[in-house]
Structures are given as C-alpha cells and as structure tokens.
Amino acid sequence: MMTNLNVVRAEKRRYMAGTKCAVVIGASIAGLLTARALSEKFEQVIVLEHDSLPTTPVSRKKVPQSRQLHVLLAKGAQVLDELFPGFTDDLVAAGAVRSDPQVDTTYCLDGHPLASAPSGITTLGISRPYVEYEIRRRASELPNVEIRDNVEVTGIVLGDDHSTITGVNLLNGSVSADLVVDAGGRYSQALKWLNELGVPMPSCSQVDPGVVYVTRHYQRERHHLDGRNGMLVVPYPECPRGAGIVPVEGNRWAVVLFGLFDVDPGTTDSSMSKFAESLPTPAVAKLIRDAEPVDDAVRMRYPSSRWWHLERQRRHLHGLLVVGDALCSFNPTYGQGISVAAMEAMTLRDLITGDAERLPAKFYQAAAKIINIAWSLSAGGDMRFSQIKGKRTTSGKVINSYLNRYRLAAGTDPILGKAFLETANMLAPAAKLLTPAKIARTLRGSRRATRIAE
Ligand SMILES: Cc1cc2nc3c(=O)[nH]c(=O)nc-3n(C[C@H](O)[C@H](O)[C@H](O)COP(=O)(O)OP(=O)(O)OC[C@H]3O[C@@H](n4cnc5c(N)ncnc54)[C@H](O)[C@@H]3O)c2cc1C
Structure with a gap:
C-alpha cells in the first residue's frame, strides 16, 4: 500500500514526467544542452531561437563570439560524451584533432614553457561552429525536442498565482510551459523581465580584464610549430598579451591574438605580426608569417566577466531557470564557458527528477559550485594584474x-x-x-x- 508520502512523491514525479512541456530560450550551446537534459523528463521540449539556424557548421550573426577561437576543455568534452555518447568520436571523424596538452601543445606560462610529459589528459581541437552544429544536430534528433528558429522571445508570462512563470511571449503570440529555461546568453533579458515582475535584481560579481580578441584561420601544414598540435601563450603582469593556436577541422589552424586592458592586436597582417612579435615566444609570429591565411581576421572586445548570484536570492519564482552565459560569463581566455554550460546541463538532468517546487533554489546552489570552480581560476587569476579593479583579499x-x-x-x-x-x-x-x-x-x-x- 502507498503511504501518503509516497503518493506525494509519485504525484511530483508525474508533475515532472507527465504531459509537461519545457521551453528553452536560445538554441546555442547552453540552450541545446539544456534541451538534451530536459528531454529525459519532459514530454515536449521546445527551443526558441531568434537567429536563423544554419544547416552547416558556420558562425552565426546573433552569436558574434562564434567567429572567435574556442577551446573545448577536457571536462567539457567528457560531459558532451556523457550527454551524447560518441560525440567526440564523431568530431574526430569530422577532422577534430585529439591531443595530450602536455606533450602535443606548447603551454607558455609566464614566459616559459610547461615541462613536457604524458599527462593522460585529452583535449580536442575543433571550431566553435562545428561544436554547436554537432550539438544542434544531435539535439534535433531527439524525438521530443523541437527547435524553432527565427522566433524571438519578448517576455515571460506570470501565472495567476503570481509566483509561477507559465510561459513566454513571442513577437507573435505566446507559448505555455511548465518550465522555462533562459539560455539567451550574455545579453539575455530574463533578469530584466523578472525585475519588471517585481523580483529584485540579484547581486553581481564583475571583473573587466579589457580583453580584445582577434581570430584568423590559416592552412595547417605538418611542419608548423615544429610538428606540435598547438600553442597557448598565457598573459602575465609583465606581458599582458597572449595567443592561442588550435588545430581545427578542415586542416586549419585557428589563431587568436589577444590583449588585456584594451591592447588591440589589430586585424591587418602587419599589426598582427607586430603584436605576435611582442609575445615571449617567437613561434606565434613565425606561424602567422609562414602559414597561408584562409579568411580575414575578426575582432571582438569582450565586455567583462559577470556572475549573477541567483544562488544568493532568498525567493525564486517557480518555473524559470537561467543558465549558461546568461547566468555567468567568463573571461574567454580561460576557455570555460562551454564546459560550465555542459556541467550545468548535467546537474539539471539530475535535479529534474526531484521536487519541482524547490528546483530553482537547488539548481542555483549546484550551479554556483560549478561556476565557483571556473570563476576562482579565471576571475581569481585576473586579480594578478594590478590594473584590474576589484577587492583583493x-x-x-x-x-x-x-x-x-x-x-x-x-x-x-x-x-x-x-x-x-x-x-x-x-x-x-x-x-x-x-x-x-x-x-x-x-x-x-x-x-x-x-x-x-x-
Ligand atoms: C570572444 C569569446 C571567446 C570565447 N571562447 C571560449 C572558449 O574558448 N571556450 C569556451 O568554452 N567558451 C568560450 N566562450 C564562451 C562561449 O562562447 C559560451 O560560454 C557558450 O557559447 C555558451 O553560451 P550560451 O549558449 O549561454 O550563450 P550564447 O552562445 O551567446 O547563445 C545565446 C543564444 O540565445 C539566443 N537568444 C538570445 N535572446 C533570445 C531571445 N529573446 N529569443 C530567442 N533567442 C534568443 C541567441 O540568438 C543565441 O543563439 C567565449 C566567449 C567569447 C565572447
């Protein structure tokens, strides 16, 4: 016989697993991984994206950072394999390059290379558009996930109980949902919409390292970088400039040059060469001098690392979560955003089996632990630079x-x-x-x- 408690639990499980619909705002990496997580419990998951989604692995207008070099950290690759078995094998089949970063990549830390030895760590060189394309392809094959592009979400709908979000407004019409997840990225409007409903803005940590990114792709040849698979030049106080060279599909190098404190590498051959020559190793300048460029350089100023502390809020409206860059955006030079988004999706997957009432509080507590690992490395590391404003403990x-x-x-x-x-x-x-x-x-x-x- 079922006890009362068991009846309540069964009822809650039905609430989460029954004929319920989840809406995800944004079909980029965080949104699609969230959809994958929710697909295990919700009968229908609708992902709404205001951009036009391409059918090939190319960068997108509404995700300007997709034109910049992205690294996929080993943890991110592991989680992607858990969410989509065989994910990284498929990337390798498409031309991604697996490396042991301590053997195949030169890590230039504070002006000198890291000691080389097999580490047992595997990283993957692949372009950001390809990662997003492969996640989108796999998410769209899930029977209960529907991705709708060219659909702009303009607001969230508050239910009659004044404590539950019951859907989203679109430019034309609305969609009802039992759970809305905002994965609208750094410029998401969700917190503003919540604020308009009377929810106070959460506190926010911000660090601005003034990063200017310039990425360009080059044809990759075996002899480049003395046969190594890549290079990372980490900035340090005496040289607040850095670079990354990553092998990506199509036998190309993705090369990024970046300056801190608004030092701009420029996008011309000569400005990029001059910048590369100012780095503590000549290898980057040599590569961009020797290799054949296959596109034009693109520039982006990263605004600031920003963490909205939703985990500190006492009360949350039910039925709404904020994830990915909308929750926390990291200094890109540490390459953490995709991995954190993937780890958040895994956490969500585990939590949605539980009590729906407490989902936001539980999710933000768990996400804060993940974010804190990344934040302490990136924002904490940025505090080495005396130019960066912020309290130093x-x-x-x-x-x-x-x-x-x-x-x-x-x-x-x-x-x-x-x-x-x-x-x-x-x-x-x-x-x-x-x-x-x-x-x-x-x-x-x-x-x-x-x-x-x-
Ligand atoms: C210059 C730069 C370099 C980076 N390099 C790395 C790296 O090396 N490694 C790494 O792991 N991470 C990196 N990142 C971070 C990484 O890009 C993000 O963490 C990752 O894309 C996950 O972001 P997201 O899905 O939350 O948001 P986004 O990728 O920004 O996507 C948000 C999506 O929501 C959509 N959207 C927004 N509002 C609406 C709306 N109202 N209605 C419908 N759709 C909407 C947008 O069109 C977009 O598709 C970098 C970031 C920058 C800026």
Missing part, C-alpha cells in the same frame, strides 16, 4: 603569489605541469594545486628555477 594575494611560484616550478616539474593542466581543464579543483606535496615541489622547483635564472 589577503588569502587571494597569498594564493596568487604562490601560483606565480607554481607556474615557475611547472616549467621544470612535469608533475606540477600535469596538475596545472587538470585544473585548467576543470578536471580537478584548484585546491589540488595547494596540497602539501605540491607546495613542497613548488618551493623546491621555484628556488631551483630562480637560481638558474641568476
């Missing part, structure tokens, strides 16, 4: 000064190098760099490196 200063020594020691100690890459790829929390064994290695290694430099 004593513990933050101590950690950043330790990490300066860590990076120095990682130039000769492959074990430190591997732990650094695991953290940077979100496979391990930053705390892994602070274990007693790592601290001892760091102190030894950095002393040795300083002696050699003297």
